[in-house]
Amino acid sequence: MDHDSHQTLRVIRKDGVAHVTIDNPPVNLLGVALMTDLRDLLTALAADDAVRVIVFDSADPDFFLAHVDMTATPEALAALAAGLPEGVNVFQALGEQLRHQPQVTIVKLAGKARGGGAEFVVAADMAFAAIGRAGLGQVEALMGIVPGGGATQYLAERIGRNRALEVVLGGDLFDVETAERYGWVNRAVPADELDDVVDRLARHIAALPDGVVAAVKHAIAPRDLTEGLVRENDAWAGLVFRPATAELMGAGLTHGAQTRDGEHDLESLFRGLARSVI
Template sequence: MNTDEKADTLKQATSRLQIERANGVATIAISNPPVNVLDVPLMKELRQFLLSVREEPDIRVLVFESADPEFFIAHVDMTLIDDPHAFDDFVLETPEGLNPFQAFGELLREQPQLTIIKLAGIARGGGAEFVSAADMVFAAVGSAGLAQCESLMGITPGGGATQYLSDRMTRGRVLEVILGADLIDAATAERYGWINRAIPATELDDFVDRLARNIAALPEGVIAAAKKAVRAADLREGFRRENEAWAGLFAQPAAERLIRGGLQAGAQTRAGELNLEGLLRSLKV
């Protein structure tokens, strides 16, 4: 009996992921308190899950959401500045021409299943890049927000945002997102092309659940054929330019001062993350 034929929902939990499987859909709730920072353990668990489910024919759609209503994925863990070897294991498994953060996004983008983000809270930095790598994104009006706030830390995005956003928006809007570094609400994100739709918060769950079930119920081979026909852009040369820009700035003293200053001022706490842009703008360069 395959997943589609089971009436009950199969539940699985890792330390940071709560996974439910039913009717061809795997729903993955991210839970990494206090604010769902994208740290090394969370990246490992997400990567392991994506690799493990690739060959599961009964799972046709992946829906990512958050167990925290305020934060989807806050951003990459800023404390990693003190652990230069944190990503050594990732580097060994990273395809040539990509850094570990770009490879993480590309793993999601190249997933054989259809991938959907159900965004009810905030996603910034590496969290927003994870969102942008997915096939579809639906966000709650009034509570969802997206930001590429790296410039406020003295760097530019290094996990794919420059390329993913350029595939969705005009150049001017990409530069506005990256250099303006503001939190973008769901309605604006929809208008800019960052997400598929901005949906009333009370309707988000039902809409995404219905869409995911309908897609999972399509005849075998339809999802794969559609993803193959609507081919994703080849971004390798752009990733190279992005990594050079990001790495060059990360090596500068300003980046270290701003990241450490942000942590001291309250970044990665719930209060600080609710107004992270304001917190970072208050720092002295």
């Protein structure tokens, strides 16, 4: 069965596995349309007992998810914000929905994922990444803010506080061999083996006897990070609306952020701007 009602996603369901391809040119920005499609799809699939595994990949070989769209306004995000608990923002809500999805969620990472894109990767149950092609990074500090979509909590839980501090404050793009050693991804594999590794695992999980997937996800439940997410949202909100932040992000857009050329080395772009703007 195909789900074809989404502007930014291509979905094929087969043998208990939903294969979700992110397709939001030019660089798979995590904007309002894509966040809306992801949340709507996850909600629909949560009620679909025939689907046991969701595999996410990208139509773009260079970018899995670039980061949150820096041009998104509070007004544009208002529909996504409706009904959220106090102290939780729309970006955190997406990560929490993914973390609590009843199906097993797997990211097939063959390109770059930064900021909100990297948060999506770490919110999934598992991630497998292509050596030499994939990369992960939290670039927010270089923009004058902190991650606001769960990264401060998800990373600390997955890779430890010391490495989470390195990732968030260092602002570097990490190769996937390092990400594997840190525990950020399950495994770094040769690029030409990525499809086989992930698809084989997804098929095997989907073919398990009835009740096994639900029982395992109940037993190995995600931690309750409510208090930490409130702290993160407070820290993010205290920085994102400053004039200096708007100036730095505006300069980034002027100099190529959110274009294919600029996104290939976004870290260097913002490091150069920080010296001249702040």
